[in-house]
Amino acid sequence: MTAVPAASPPTVAIRCAAVTKHYGSGETRIAALRGVDLAVQEGGLTMLVGPSGCGKTTLISILSGILSPSSGELSVFGTDPSRLSDGERAEWRASTVGFVFQQFNLLPALTAAENAAVPLLIRGVPWKQAVEVARGHLAELGLGERCASLPRELSGGQQQRVAIARALVHDPRLLVCDEPTSALDHETGERVIDVLRTAALRSGRVVIVVTHDQRILRYADALLRMDDGCIVGDRSNTSAAPAEGT
Ligand SMILES: Nc1ncnc2c1ncn2[C@@H]1O[C@H](COP(=O)(O)OP(=O)(O)OP(=O)(O)O)[C@@H](O)[C@H]1O
Numbered sequence: 001m002t003a004v005p006a007a008s009p010p011t012v013a014i015r016c017a018a019v020t021k022h023y024g025s026g027e028t029r030i031a032a033l034r035g036v037d038l039a040v041q042e043g044g045l046t047m048l049v050g051p052s053g054c055g056k057t058t059l060i061s062i063l064s065g066i067l068s069p070s071s072g073e074l075s076v077f078g079t080d081p082s083r084l085s086d087g088e089r090a091e092w093r094a095s096t097v098g099f100v101f102q103q104f105n106l107l108p109a110l111t112a113a114e115n116a117a118v119p120l121l122i123r124g125v126p127w128k129q130a131v132e133v134a135r136g137h138l139a140e141l142g143l144g145e146r147c148a149s150l151p152r153e154l155s156g157g158q159q160q161r162v163a164i165a166r167a168l169v170h171d172p173r174l175l176v177c178d179e180p181t182s183a184l185d186h187e188t189g190e191r192v193i194d195v196l197r198t199a200a201l202r203s204g205r206v207v208i209v210v211t212h213d214q215r216i217l218r219y220a221d222a223l224l225r226m227d228d229g230c231i232v233g234d235r236s237n238t239s240a241a242p243a244e245g246t
């Protein structure tokens with residue numbers, strides 16, 4: 001009888017313990033995160049769902065080093081970005097994180113290909129080479145014909161895909177997407193999720209997608225459900241779409 005090799009245990013890439021975040025102080029203080037505990041494994045597509053205002057953008061901003069938590073423990077590939085100096089954190093983000101903002105945040109004076117190339121340009125890749133790599137990602141996302149267009153010449157869904165190409169272009173270990181299919185039709189949304197899932201399944205990678213889009217939930221390898229600043233559900237290898245209310 002041939003021995004079946006044991007599958008290697010999943011590696012936890014991201015951990016949070018009792019993470020809180022509040023904005024403001026005194027009477028206007030808002031508790032956006034009220035004690036988040038989570039573990040995200042590498043090599044899969046993790047989706048984060050929950051009602052508007054429950055803290056999803058706040059949480060992924062903390063995981064990406066854009067915001068610091070008010071309290072709690074955080075580890076992202078062994079690093080707590082909130083404990084780095086400003087310079088170290090900027091360096092860590094530039095090398096480790098790709099972030100698709102809910103509002104896209106494209107630079108208006110740059111073409112689609114130049115916008116998508118920005119993370120490479122920041123790292124010193126020569127302009128022509130960086131733009132060439134960016135063009136490849138844009139083509140993969142169905143925008144090969146629009147590389148020379150400025151953001152204002154693009155539809156919302158096209159701008160959204162430029163933002164996704166920009167997040168993928170430097171092959172980050174952590175890719176975080178805030179509503180990446182919100183402006184896309186069904187077919188384009190599936191194409192985008194396919195690209196994100198391919199990126200997620202490579203070893204050592206984590207892709208976290210915040211979504212309200214019921215149509216894409218079936219592609220999740222893990223599903224985190226948030227409500228009122230806390231994780232209230234955590235499922236791995238989801239095959240069925242979750243219940244309503246997300
Ligand atoms: N800069 C800020 N200053 C004050 N309050 C904020 C700030 N950013 C977010 N909040 C508040 O924190 C809470 C969580 O906001 P967050 O943006 O994380 O929610 P969300 O789950 O991403 O919502 P949505 O699905 O609408 O994008 C909300 O009550 C929001 O109003």
Ligand SMILES: [Mg+2]
Nearest residue numbers: 056057102178
């Ligand atoms: Mg949000």
